[in-house]
Amino acid sequence: MKYQQQQDIESQRLSLLSVEDLTDLFILNKINDGQSMSKVKSFGDDQGLARKINSDIKQGISTEADVQKNRECFGDNTPVEKEPITLCELIMECLEDTMLRILLLAALVSTVIGIINEGLATGWTEGATIFFAIFLIISITAGNNYLKEKQFRQLRRRLDDGKCQVIRGNKVTEIATKEIVVGDILLFNLGDLFVVDGLMIQGSAVKMDESAMTGESDEIKKLPYQEMVQQKQQLLNQDASRGHTSPFLISGTKCLDGTGQMLVLAVGQNTISGQLKKLLIQDNPPTPLQQKLEGVASDIGKLGVIVSIFTFIALMGHLGYDIYLGEIQFKSLRTLQVLVESFMISVTIIVVAVPEGLPLAVTIALAYSVGKMKDEQNLVKNLSSCEIMGGANNICSDKTGTLTQNIMQVTALYVEKNTIKNDVHTIKSKLNKNTIELMCESICYNSNAFPQKDKVTNKWIQIGNKTECALLECADNFNYNFSQYRPSDKILRQIPFNSKRKKMSTAVYNPKTQFIRVYTKGASEIVLNQCIKMVGPNGVEQILDQKAKDQIYNDIIQAFASESLRTIAIAYRDLDPHSQNSSALGQIPQLTKFTQSIQEDDLDKDLVLVAIAGIKDPIRPDVPNSIKQCHASGVTVRMVTGDNIMTATAIAKECGILQSGKQLGQYEVVEGKTFREFVGGLKTIKDKDGNEIKEVGNKQNFKIIARDMKVMARASPEDKYILVTGLIAEGNVIAVTGDGTNDAPALKKADVGFAMGITGSDVAKDAADIILLDDNFSSIITAMKWGRNIYDCIRKFIQFQLTVNLVALFMSFLGAVVLKESPLNTIEMLWVNLIMDTFASLALATEPPNITVLERQPYKREDKIVSPTMNRTIVGGSIYQIAVLCGILFVLPKYMDLSMPEELIGQKFHKNVVQMSIFFQSFVVMQVFNSISCRQLDYKTINPFTNACNNPLFWGVQTFTLIIQCILIQFGGKFVKVSHLTVQQHLLCIAFGVGSIIFLVLVKIIIPEKFCQSFELFREDVITQDKMDDTLASRLRRKSTTRQRNRKTENSDYVTVRSIQQSHQRM
Template identity: 35%
Template sequence: MLSVQSKEKIRIALYVQKAALHFIDAASLAADKRQIPEEVRQAGFSIDPDDLASIVRSHDLKRLESHGGLEELARKLSVSLEKGVCPSEISNRQRIYGLNKFVEKPSRPFFMFVWDTLQDLTLIILMVCAVISVGVGIATKGWPKGMYDGLGIILCIFLVVLVTAISDYKQSLQFRDLNKEKRNIQVHVTRNRNRQKVSIYDLVVGDIVHLSIGDQVPADGLFISGYSLSIDESSLSGESGTVNIENRRPFLLSGTKVQEGSGKMLVTSVGMRTEWGRLMFTLSEGGNDETPLQVKLNGVATIIGKIGLAFAVLTFLVLTARFLETKHGGITKWTMDDALSLLNFFAIAVTILVVAVPEGLPLAVTLSLAFAMKKLMKGRALVRHLSACETMGSVSSICTDKTGTLTTNHMEVTQIWICGEAKTVESNRLGNALKSSIPEKVMKALVLGIFLNTNSELVKGQDGKTEILGSPTETALLEFALLFQMDLDAEKQECKTIKVDPFNSVKKNMSVLVALRGGGLRAFVKGASEIILGMCDKIVGKDGESVSLSDEQRKNIANVIDGFACKALRTLCLAFKDIENISDESIPDNNYTLIAVVGIKDPVRPGVKEAVQTCIAAGITVRMVTGDNINTAKAIAKECGILTDDGIAIEGPDFRNKSTQEMKEIIPKLQVMARSLPSDKHKLVTMLRKELKEVVAVTGDGTNDAPALHEADIGLAMGIAGTEVAKESADVVIMDDNFKTIVNVAKWGRSVYINIQKFLQFQLTVNVVALITNFVSACVSGSAPLTAVQLLWVNMIMDTFGALALATEPPHDGLMKRPPVGRNAHFITRVMWRNIIGQSLYQLATLGILSFEGKRLLKLNGADSTSTLNTLIFNTFVFCQVFNEISSRDMEKINVFQGMFSSSLFMIIMVSTVAFQVVIVEFLGTFADTVPLSLELWGVSILIGADRTSHKTMSSMPRKR
């Protein structure tokens, strides 16, 4: 979505452009006569790419006429408006007129992420300290021994920067791929006489593109033909309102949306030559906005950082004061070693601040969201907005469509009522008995009513077989009509289409007005059964003649419709009206003759019932909101497990006529809303969110679903049946239109939320222990047991490795057996506080005993006893965090080892952490101020670290009575 600033830039750019074009008409006409580049002529075209593009961009009708109009322009592009582009010409057209891709801002190189990481103030201070430490160290201790302390800090900083930069760089590449997939839409084109779907990236100049309601105009072009085509250009101009496209205003611009009607366009420019491409090139693309969870955690990080700063300052002051006391008030002579000690105190204070500032929190959120987005993409869900992942975990209500989401969206006609009788169509085969029972006149009206009044199209595939491109409902009707084996081309040539009134969700019907060969006009209409029946005053009788429709017959037909609906069939009525004289060529809305009622079967998707039950177990209420007949909706809802014995099913008109208080009373039990308008869905969502304080997810596929998708906490657009307008308004696009995928999104949303809670619990524990340990030790003994290098290594474990391990844990089925998180629930729960306090007290007590009684308890003697004890404290502290990380995998489960070994990434991080710790203690003592430990002391470190985790696990095991 474009920001307000971007829209303002576009509006100003368009204004300037239009003002300039006002003065260059003469120059433009002269430019038309300039010589065509030789490369273009040799390729078989006779119009320059830039000239062609500027005609549409400038909306210059005079220049279009100077080229001979649409037909002559198509000839100059060597394309037939009926046949379209030949596939063999595509590469040639791409070479001359360009690809339908925009020049993207190049990816930020890796060194830029390194540079960004190095901008952290605390890291800069540490680097300065390290450099000074190296200089002072060499001056006092000589080369190379004097540089070890400073070099150790530099190496740790290098590791922190490298790992953080690699992580950020990989995330940027992931989001770039997701954005590219988000923009990759499918468009209908005619090529070599065949209508087919192609990627928007494969579109070329000369293509004939088919447009219908909700589509995005994929390139700049000229209107060829269509009916009531209206375009929303607000994405370009920033101004609301629609533009009617006709022969006197045939210009279509890339990036705009089809608001009403349908039509065909000739592509005249693609990619960077389009209006959208030129404007986007002047706008810098903004980064991803922070999600609500990131904003909340940034606040937590700020508070923790301030506490850490206070502890760092206090630690430095205490260490300095104790040191000055040992110097007897400064009487003792000062040396360079003393300066190095003070510098070391400052480095420890800064490092405490580094550990205290939980920069891993935003990293963990981004990692978790990126990981979830990548997995959901593989699971057929495209997340368009980062915040959708975390919000989906809090959803308490899902308002879902029926067709295509709960059902397969593969429809077929199984029942038909015609000539006063209900007939069964088995396996989509018409027997001779059925054909012979329908008079030829009625059969002809039925078939023409289907083929003339449709947005779908019959095309021949590459294998020669007939294929139908269009909505599932119309595809089912066309497949049914094809079974009558009439000469459709001959019949259609006898009729000339005069006007088309496309389907929309308000009137729930579509109609067409045609001129008959024998004279006169005929209108065909089809749509929702109750609505079409209300428009009819006659029916086709058994002999094929129109007879008046009596009240008794109307009641009988209503019973037939209800009977079909109770069998979970979607019902449609078809009717016609002959018109002798008509002045304004408008399509009538009454006095029709009913031809037939058809029942269309759309089976429930496999696994939907189980998915609905999963939602119910997770505390998520599923409500069906559909435009279908209430009996059909109730039958499907019962089959899916949505409608229960104590649930309410209501029709849209009844719902919208209720007062706000009445709505609040029935909505908690409302499970099905049938015959609903988009405004009804929007009202339901608004009531759920604002009055009942629920977190609502809504599915939608039509243009008119956009308000409800936008109003909901999470908008879920259908990737197959959904229009581009619906997808643009949604947070998540369900690529397979399957309700099971929606449940999977909810599961991953909960996983993101829980994973961040795990990491926050782990990090707060480390913060508390590290701050208090160093501060207390400084106050009591005048030294810090954890050096700057050691603390930086702990910071690596805590931030980067901890985020990778805990924030990327995949979801488990247990997540969908808990109630959803409330809208205003505290992020740090009581269970988290219990775990943080319990783990912190255990670690502080253990490390305190080791600090003050370690030598006596472990019988450490000799000159290196202090170094050994400090190394043991460091080693124990690290293993406490390793097992704390394992404990944090599940905050409520007691047996935290369950499922751990099946998580490969978690195990890799755990093994890597332990391996690095062994290397640091045993081989990098010069840099890390450690000494090698005996096997017994290694065992002590591991046992102390594992004690609380193992105790937690053992206490969960059943005891014998």
């Protein structure tokens, strides 16, 4: 509130406008009923409003000092994000673990009993040691979670590091979106997702999707402020029963069509979307793998609770029997002490049994993988997409910029019936001057790109659409500078390129001829079909009949396409406005109205063909190998492109998607229209809950065509969506790439959507799960590699943890029944819990991927997490460890002197302290060596040290564990209730650990994998998201009251927001 007041004071001092004055303009009901328009008029229209915020609608903010003033007055554009959780909050969250609280209470009682029984000098040691062990667990867990939260926060900030173009000081400047300030003139195009609120001051054919803010799905037409003022009454009558036309552009909405400029009026937390984001910030939902693992965790937790109960019953039975024999008095401190110790052991068993490390391992694996993926040009938005990519078996890829380098250059021209290749700029002297003017002006007017020449290297830096950049560079070679043609008062109307029309047209007034000239460029065969004439030799126009069109198509367009060239046709026509309205002569408003009255398809028909450009976009060097790798990995790659069928086929062969020299199958290469008609498009049906869903019209035909199809040419976003819908319905896991606004539905529909980070629109990035920072297909292979590796890491961890759990639970119960006590005391079990949860998750969940992950088939949706090979490792390892530990308890004393050292005699130690110390040491050492065996999942990999050097962190964690373990044994003494061991005894423990590796190697050699397929250790029920908090494991684990409180607040805020949106819809 104080910050807001300071902003208002500064802004009033500067311009008499406050932050509230500006944000009030974007209240939806005020926009709809015209109040916002009236308020802008009261400020002096758009120019007066700009002056009041230290700007100008033509030149923008003039100086950097003014930019800083506006930032101080009206705030910055820092994205709204949830308040980071502090280390103290994470520590408190750990303390909310029910079992740890019970253990703390029991430790307190134990300390009191110890002091009463032994005195203050020594009685406090056992309880204090337990307190310290719990503190250590909490500190390490909270610290680990804090680092994880910090890393994810940094990744979220990276997602907001977008770029945009603004006009400052009458120059177009590219800046980061977070640098936008109130008063900037922001340039926007089709596909942009708005992050600020503003007033549209210039634009053409702009249509917006405001459904995210209003809930209305209709496209909303937007007009520049001055045009809106002129047509206000007419538009108010038209908008009475449908979406409201206005010049107000709202943050969180998407540009579906057109281009324009807006005067920025609200940024950051002052925008409409910023205010809503503060209410709706939520934690990430559980990933599918976490939901699946929750079922495993619950099964293990149930087993732990059962063992804990039976262990407590067994210990109480022994206590009752001792009381019955008179060895212990019923009403004595000793009875209370035994009761408390038995209770602590039982609670500790639950603490050890409940696999806290399972969700932790998933989180660590995701955090580690997401960080590494970012280094390899994959920016992850949706965490679950990482693991899902491990099961992807189909990739539907774009061509431009993904398979190709997106560094385009015009290498061929067909102009004046001549074909020129490579050095196209050398033909300037051979072409008619008027032909060059027609071609270059059409290129310059029909573009929104801003290529720039590097002053040092004199090379072009392509900014914007790369196809347009290539054409503009070609025009520059003919001495036509695009900056002289825009913005231009001569432009009467502009129809932007879209996937349906596949062309762009601009109507320009020519004062010399007093005609309106319509320049058109677009897909060559589309534009060619609209032409009735062409520019021939010496610039003379010739009739273009169907025979001539067919010849151009076969000899030029297909020839260029067979060389992997994208073909763009350039054409024009002249309109005579006098035939319709003689009073329009030279009057721009009337001419604009005249061109606006013409239907889009009528404006650019009956064209004159000027030229056809062949644009080369080289294949990325690593793409063929990546495609080959996909085929070896069991992944089908399909190219979906807007290029014509010849260009698409040539590129696909060059990439390796299609085999060169092999005759194509009937459906290997199809056009989008053919595909759409053959499969019957999409139809709407209702599921069992009555919800409407889309499915392919003819499923049988879809199976036929999808089985062989590798390339779809002249594909629309609708075709891509149909393909993805059908493939998913067939049970496939689909990854899709996209860059355009219309790709958003397919990106959302896919299991994993990849948006292009360089060429992708904001809408596509918003819909995607992962952003390819380099627009490179090979980066998708990287995501697939890490996705498979995440699954592998979790499996390795499960192998390790289940072995530890089974052995610890069995030995605790066996000791309680036979020895009247658990072989591992509370402190030792807490240390084991730390090893098998936090340390093991760090060691095994951060394993880097190796090349073998891409040499096998992808995981299937229905695959069990615990595979037969893992069953064999878990059961084999458990049998070996249980046998060794039983031998230590019942056989070893017969063959080794395990008497208590003299210095411990008379102190409060277990009578078999050396034996129990060897038991503890052997147990931990076997876990360290077992973790080495658990790094291998492949049935064929016998050597446990394969790829031993690719994870230094693993060896660091194991070394640290052994060092701390030896310190505990040698110096733990009365605190841990252990005795130091001799060198011989240490070597024996190490031998037991090495033996576990040898035993598991023998198990792999002797026992076939099929033997383990006949049983499963756990059911692996998938826990749905709404029941995640109701599982036994979840109840026993910590539950943050802080987060529960936040969740309740979020829910109430969501209801509030929805009611606000609904009230806007009713207006």
